[in-house]
Amino acid sequence: EAQVTQNPRYLITVTGKKLTVTCSQNMNHEYMSWYRQDPGLGLRQIYYSMNVEVTDKGDVPEGYKVSRKEKRNFPLILESPSPNQTSLYFCASRPRQGSEMNQPQHFGDGTRLSIL
Amino acid sequence: AQKVTQAQTEISVVEKEDVTLDCVYETRDTTYYLFWYKQPPSGELVFLIRRNSFDEQNEISGRYSWNFQKSTSSFNFTITASQVVDSAVYFCALSEAVYNAGNMLTFGGGTRLMVKP
Numbered sequence: 001e002a003q004v005t006q007n008p009r010y011l012i013t014v015t016g017k018k019l020t021v022t023c024s025q026n027m028n029h030e031y032m033s034w035y036r037q038d039p040g041l042g043l044r045q046i047y048y049s050m051n052v053e054v055t056d057k058g059d060v061p062e063g064y065k066v067s068r069k070e071k072r073n074f075p076l077i078l079e080s081p082s083p084n085q086t087s088l089y090f091c092a093s094r095p096r097q098g099s100e101m102n103q104p105q106h107f108g109d110g111t112r113l114s115i116l
Numbered sequence: 117a118q119k120v121t122q123a124q125t126e127i128s129v130v131e132k133e134d135v136t137l138d139c140v141y142e143t144r145d146t147t148y149y150l151f152w153y154k155q156p157p158s159g160e161l162v163f164l165i166r167r168n169s170f171d172e173q174n175e176i177s178g179r180y181s182w183n184f185q186k187s188t189s190s191f192n193f194t195i196t197a198s199q200v201v202d203s204a205v206y207f208c209a210l211s212e213a214v215y216n217a218g219n220m221l222t223f224g225g226g227t228r229l230m231v232k233p
Binding site for chain 1: 122160163209221225
């Protein structure tokens, strides 16, 4: 089954304690991205990656890092989380080339982070 | 810069009523894509429709229909004979043409639809 898998689904942690949210897709997609969802603001893009070792900032990258060492994985790293990063996070993937690149992004089920 | 506005933050209807969710967008691109996603209480994002900027035909899928009007930069979504299971947050989104490097989805703020029995 084609899917984007995020872990963990829920996390409560404290300010300053480094955390990583993993994202893995099994569709061999080149393009992956991270969004955060906040009330009234919809989803905003944090980072995206066009392929392995190619990443770039989205609209709200401050406080986040990403890496793309393998095609299937795109972890989101919060080196020193703060309460304003409490949010619902989504990972997404899509083909970048070929006839499939017009298709909508596949989203993971979301990760709810609470930073105390 | 792209922008998507969903002016209705919350709508409440009674089952079987028709309801229209508004979406207005801004973009300088001549080629772009518009999307609607549904987010039920369980939290996942469910893709509903994608429409490219060259196709202004309205679309109907069961009780759902979409009205794309380039002249007013709107892509409205109508649910006919609403049901309790339609209760969700609905997002409208815009994407630049696929040849653009970022190809980011720009989302509206969402409309929470509550359908009461």
